[in-house]
Amino acid sequence: QKEVEQNSGPLSVPEGAIASLNCTYSDRVSQSFFWYRQYSGKSPELIMSIYSNGDKEDGRFTAQLNKASQYVSLLIRDSQPSDSATYLCAVNKFTGNQFYFGTGTSLTVIP
């Protein structure tokens, strides 16, 4: 079983819509959760981190964590064409300080 699973997409949304990206993780001892954005040919860029159950908002981005369901999501409001990228979900099990990544979801925002 993979540590982190994401739908690979591709996910397409019209400009101005809400994009919803989902991620599940297998190990309940996972403590920290992250969303990275990666443009083609570039390195991943951290956009959100979340450590406790509930919602965390930063500008147009909202991360949601549900530890009971082992589920973390990212909502992008008012999607822009510049949001078109691959979004990687990552978890950290602090013991060993290892980060585990999903395969990423490709998002296209259509003007």
Add this chain to the structure above:
Amino acid sequence: DGGITQSPKYLFRKEGQNVTLSCEQNLNHDAMYWYRQDPGQGLRLIYYSQIVNDFQKGDIAEGYSVSREKKESFPLTVTSAQKNPTAFYLCASSTQRVENEKLFFGSGTQLSVL
């Protein structure tokens, strides 16, 4: 500016050759990592180090070697034993403070086989 510097940006390897990818950070982070990314796949951990002079194998360490002689530096050698080395290689670092252990990446090295 603080950050992680990877070099070179592009690297070509001949058959039977060892090549070394450089990674330097000035973020004063204790932990450093090497990941490999293949098209359409996520990041796979090659090696990681939590402290100077110590490192551990990740999921795909075969055919690779590392050293951690200085806190700032974590070079990766792709040996001739790695038969399929073409990939995008990412170096990363993090603190180890709980709830502040964010992972930051360098700009990556694209390795190709001639």
